[in-house]
Amino acid sequence: MKQVDLHIDLPGLKLKNPIIPASGCFGFGREYAQLYDLSILGGIAIKSATIAPRFGNECPRVAETPSGMLNAIGLQNPGVDKIIEKELPWLAQFDTEIIANVAGSNEEDYVKVIEKLNNQPTVKAFELNISCPNVKHGGIGLGTDKELAAHVTKLCKQAAKKPVWVKLTPNVTNIVEIAKAVEEAGADGLVMINTMLGMRFDLKSGKPLLANITGGLSGPAIKPVALRMVYQCAQAVNIPIIGVGGITDAEDVLEFLYAGASAVEVGMANFTDPYCCVKIIEALPKVLSQYGYQSIKEAIGRSFKNE
Amino acid sequence: MKQVDLHIDLPGLKLKNPIIPASGCFGFGREYAQLYDLSILGGIAIKSATIAPRFGNECPRVAETPSGMLNAIGLQNPGVDKIIEKELPWLAQFDTEIIANVAGSNEEDYVKVIEKLNNQPTVKAFELNISCPNVKHGGIGLGTDKELAAHVTKLCKQAAKKPVWVKLTPNVTNIVEIAKAVEEAGADGLVMINTMLGMRFDLKSGKPLLANITGGLSGPAIKPVALRMVYQCAQAVNIPIIGVGGITDAEDVLEFLYAGASAVEVGMANFTDPYCCVKIIEALPKVLSQYGYQSIKEAIGRSFKNE
Amino acid sequence: MQCKYETIISNELLVPQTYRMVLTCHTCAEMVPGQFINIKLKEFSLRRPISICSIDGDRITIIYKVVGQGTKALSEMKAGECIDVFAPLGHGYPIESQRDRVLLIGGGVGIPPLYELAKQYRKLGKHVDVVCGFPNAEACFYEAEFTELGAHVYIATMDGSKGCKGTVLDAVRHYQLTTTFICACGPLPMLKALEAVYNDGYFSLESRMACGMGACMACVAKDQKQADMYHRICKEGPVFPIGKVVLA
Amino acid sequence: MQCKYETIISNELLVPQTYRMVLTCHTCAEMVPGQFINIKLKEFSLRRPISICSIDGDRITIIYKVVGQGTKALSEMKAGECIDVFAPLGHGYPIESQRDRVLLIGGGVGIPPLYELAKQYRKLGKHVDVVCGFPNAEACFYEAEFTELGAHVYIATMDGSKGCKGTVLDAVRHYQLTTTFICACGPLPMLKALEAVYNDGYFSLESRMACGMGACMACVAKDQKQADMYHRICKEGPVFPIGKVVLA
Ligand SMILES: Cc1cc2nc3c(=O)[nH]c(=O)nc-3n(C[C@H](O)[C@H](O)[C@H](O)COP(=O)(O)OP(=O)(O)OC[C@H]3O[C@@H](n4cnc5c(N)ncnc54)[C@H](O)[C@@H]3O)c2cc1C
Ligand SMILES: Cc1cc2nc3c(=O)[nH]c(=O)nc-3n(C[C@H](O)[C@H](O)[C@H](O)COP(=O)(O)OP(=O)(O)OC[C@H]3O[C@@H](n4cnc5c(N)ncnc54)[C@H](O)[C@@H]3O)c2cc1C
Ligand SMILES: Cc1cc2nc3c(=O)[nH]c(=O)nc-3n(C[C@H](O)[C@H](O)[C@H](O)COP(=O)(O)O)c2cc1C
Numbered sequence A, B: 001m002k003q004v005d006l007h008i009d010l011p012g013l014k015l016k017n018p019i020i021p022a023s024g025c026f027g028f029g030r031e032y033a034q035l036y037d038l039s040i041l042g043g044i045a046i047k048s049a050t051i052a053p054r055f056g057n058e059c060p061r062v063a064e065t066p067s068g069m070l071n072a073i074g075l076q077n078p079g080v081d082k083i084i085e086k087e088l089p090w091l092a093q094f095d096t097e098i099i100a101n102v103a104g105s106n107e108e109d110y111v112k113v114i115e116k117l118n119n120q121p122t123v124k125a126f127e128l129n130i131s132c133p134n135v136k137h138g139g140i141g142l143g144t145d146k147e148l149a150a151h152v153t154k155l156c157k158q159a160a161k162k163p164v165w166v167k168l169t170p171n172v173t174n175i176v177e178i179a180k181a182v183e184e185a186g187a188d189g190l191v192m193i194n195t196m197l198g199m200r201f202d203l204k205s206g207k208p209l210l211a212n213i214t215g216g217l218s219g220p221a222i223k224p225v226a227l228r229m230v231y232q233c234a235q236a237v238n239i240p241i242i243g244v245g246g247i248t249d250a251e252d253v254l255e256f257l258y259a260g261a262s263a264v265e266v267g268m269a270n271f272t273d274p275y276c277c278v279k280i281i282e283a284l285p286k287v288l289s290q291y292g293y294q295s296i297k298e299a300i301g302r303s304f305k306n307e
Numbered sequence C, D: 001m002q003c004k005y006e007t008i009i010s011n012e013l014l015v016p017q018t019y020r021m022v023l024t025c026h027t028c029a030e031m032v033p034g035q036f037i038n039i040k041l042k043e044f045s046l047r048r049p050i051s052i053c054s055i056d057g058d059r060i061t062i063i064y065k066v067v068g069q070g071t072k073a074l075s076e077m078k079a080g081e082c083i084d085v086f087a088p089l090g091h092g093y094p095i096e097s098q099r100d101r102v103l104l105i106g107g108g109v110g111i112p113p114l115y116e117l118a119k120q121y122r123k124l125g126k127h128v129d130v131v132c133g134f135p136n137a138e139a140c141f142y143e144a145e146f147t148e149l150g151a152h153v154y155i156a157t158m159d160g161s162k163g164c165k166g167t168v169l170d171a172v173r174h175y176q177l178t179t180t181f182i183c184a185c186g187p188l189p190m191l192k193a194l195e196a197v198y199n200d201g202y203f204s205l206e207s208r209m210a211c212g213m214g215a216c217m218a219c220v221a222k223d224q225k226q227a228d229m230y231h232r233i234c235k236e237g238p239v240f241p242i243g244k245v246v247l248a
């Protein structure tokens, strides 16, 4: 087997491989660091940071669904100050690229979080979570309207001293329109997709299973939708895309590369198999060379590019 | 076990039980009639009828996905005239309610199909498919815009001599807005949801697996999204809802009733288990009484209604 | 046509990546060669269509190649386990008793359905030639089984490691097989090459399927003569007369 | 804390709807009573948390009730089959060697973790009282097993068909158990009732979980004193000192 080049350079991110645990599914890495060396990872998208600490929604916060799960965590996090004080210095020990996922209740909050993180050398790029369906104010609202999405992107770009990636919600009629608006507003890249709004009901009580009523659907169930959206947007924008949604193995990664993603984030699969990122990274060279690729770059966008 | 009342009266439809095979997943019933007596069913939503015969998309037309499948059949059907000539007389032998699913490339087509079916006594209600993602003209376009959706509904209502149900697409930012617009335009009921737009890629070629590139995602994977949309719309409109999306067993039916559906359609599950509708109908009284209901009516909308 | 839980009698590696499974079958009495069964596996939402290779009393044999996750899961099942089988499906090869000789041509896992077909033609005392194409000698299977039926077996391998080097058509020419009535099953390029040479007989086709019984229109093939006419591979097929449908 | 394939040694019905499984475990050496394992089952995307009931060399015992599809699938697994086990997880009951007596109170499938705990306190020669609550006599399990350890067992059944009629608290009163240091596990209403009476000891809590290891924030409980502080049941718990977290 020839050496396969897994390396990819993206705005702010020199990834040794394209595998990044997704925000909210990996905490700040502390738990997974007990299982393996985080330096193996291409990068880590840390849990959404908000300006003040957030305590999230009531429990139950999760429910199982066929090939997926619903979550309504509600962006629980200790707030950006605590993250700077406690988590980033700890994360600095690892040779991997840290992406700070930024969330807020309104546009100013996003800017404030970015300003606080601007001088943190551990943070290599920002990922704007304008798509979390589980918070009352802002969140999904911003991500479903192209003007609002563009506006928050613009404000964040102005404030940011590092590349700004925008994480899109799939709960929209026209994802391409939003991707383009965000690109025009200066986004350095897109991360897609966040979760899809869903529900389950408790058979006994007849009431919604989640205390928050609705939650975000993730896992293999949403992979076909994520692939479709990446495929559509990759052809409509000129900024790179990090694909997310239902990835569990190296074959899934290859599909996302074909669709036009340059790297991927892995979310729920970390719960099903806590070693899944390591396994994917190990399998990726084999799978790529099995299908005739010597680098991940060769596979990116292959579905619509002519050889 | 007390006798459980499965019966429900809806516009045009006197259903002996709430189980209806979904359009496109049951043909015109001929194949399934070899397996069981179709009179067992509450109703049958027959394959979409168009004014002229349609030959659909190239193959491959289907692909498997985790807990689901993609299809891009492209509304293949023999055209409304052949359906009237060959299928409806044959279907008349069964004691079940026939719902004619109507599709078209433009608004006039819908009206023309309805006019042809108006005098067919076998057809008890129309179901407007303004949501099929697999046809180039019309289809998804109509269903994703509230004005277009309302307009085609209005025209069909004017033409129709039977109740008109409108089948909504989930590929929208705001399903409630569309449900309300369609209700205002005179719809007698809603059927939701149709498939979600998705994709898969062929690992060898790197190209989309489906000849049509994108396809509609159905099956258990989409159930949480369908439940959420039914729940949202059931509280926003006053017309009844037939729930569809990922139903495979009686417990799933109960979840849809809780969400606010008055009956359900079963699609992909017919492929996984060709007897599934019969099994659901058999299990339903047991499951309902296990959770303390003596009729399906008691369970409808229980998630948001106060006892 | 029924959906039943059947019991696996045996499931063993035949040649690399290719397995043979014997299982009970409630519907053996209705089966004809060329029909298929549709297998539901746990964890998979769509059934897997596999041709019937041999019908023996209340048991059948299938031969399948591991090409993806479903066939891999199938290969890991053990004797004694149960599987959900929907069968028999489709229309098989008509047995034309007026024929004296038949030439069966199969490529890889297109060969299995020809075995039961050979059996039935041999029972009628017909002369049966079988040409089997494989990538190499290692992949060859069922030469002995066909021979035991009294059929004449000719092997083609792409690398020439066994029999005639080349395709099944190369073998037909090399062994000077002149029978013009053929029944074939195998990959599309093989069928297309055969169509250029033969016009009397039957082809068995494959397609991605959903319902497997004619209800969903997933598996259609176009009619060669009537541009706007389609046939369902799962219901009108998988066996069609040569020249009936467009090979695509 | 590791994820390993373990082998099922036995898996049998203990009392109606409740099963006992013995399985190998690579991480027995690290385990303490009150910790749990997280089991991955085919067809299910989330793992199922189950308490460790007994640690015996390189094997553990778990006892689980069939309440849904996952536990049903688990109950259908057979000796010799492998399951993917992530263990040990969480913080268990601290063994307080300065105590002379401990009162263990369990309801239904909250009882299993108390068995290993009783074993460890008995090894230290402590006086152990165990109160087990069940709906009825038919549902009772592990009376003999606790007795064998040298613990004193008291049964409460809701219908009075065995032991004292009523809840575990009714049994505590009826049998005049005066030990004030308790370790409890069981349904929320039971823990709430106990909290009204006891303030010295530990409760084990349940919650819907996703990661089971502290990364996802699915399973939090609020601190009783600091309104804005949460504890993860899977990581800081499932065992908490009485009065630490809000029972909700
Ligand atoms: C009528 C018929 C008879 C067949 N007989 C045999 C046989 O006797 N022996 C044998 O080895 N194979 C046979 N096949 C092919 C067999 O169905 C596929 O190899 C198998 O479905 C692959 O499943 P998988 O999960 O391993 O592959 P995956 O690629 O993971 O499957 C994904 C999906 O694609 C479908 N699919 C993939 N390849 C094919 C294919 N070639 N044809 C149809 N569907 C496909 C699968 O059914 C599944 O729905 C037959 C196909 C048909 C249509
Ligand atoms: C720390 C801990 C220890 C446990 N120990 C035991 C034990 O020793 N014996 C035992 O019988 N049960 C125990 N439980 C409960 C057990 O986890 C659930 O009964 C089981 O997960 C139900 O799975 P299911 O698929 O059968 O139910 P379903 O309702 O079909 O499960 C659907 C989802 O909800 C979750 N879920 C359902 N009920 C519970 C519950 N009560 N607690 C947590 N998650 C739930 C499932 O894990 C799954 O993700 C424990 C739970 C926790 C949190
Ligand atoms: C428990 C949980 C918590 C999440 N929290 C966040 C979050 O804080 N910020 C964010 O941008 N996305 C969050 N997500 C979304 C994931 O990052 C990811 O976009 C989504 O789960 C789809 O990927 P998957 O299918 O691989 O899980 C969360 C997802 C889960 C399951």
Ligand SMILES: Cc1cc2nc3c(=O)[nH]c(=O)nc-3n(C[C@H](O)[C@H](O)[C@H](O)COP(=O)(O)O)c2cc1C
Pocket: B022, B023, B024, B025, B047, B048, B071, B073, B075, B101, B129, B132, B167, B193, B194, B195, B217, B218, B219, B220, B222, B244, B245, B246, B247, B265, B266, B267, B268, B269, C210, C216
């Ligand atoms: C193969 C296939 C064909 C379909 N054809 C139609 C159709 O012709 N008209 C229509 O309104 N919906 C059609 N649908 C959508 C279904 O009626 C249903 O809305 C959808 O599949 C979701 O339900 P399910 O998850 O139970 O399959 C089709 C679905 C499938 C899988």
Ligand code: FES
Pocket: C208, C209, C210, C211, C212, C213, C214, C215, C216, C217, C218, C219, C220, C232, C233, C234, C235
């Ligand atoms: S697979 Fe459904 S019609 Fe052939």
Ligand code: FES
Pocket: D208, D209, D210, D211, D212, D213, D214, D215, D216, D217, D218, D219, D220, D232, D233, D234, D235
């Ligand atoms: S289950 Fe993830 S933090 Fe507890």
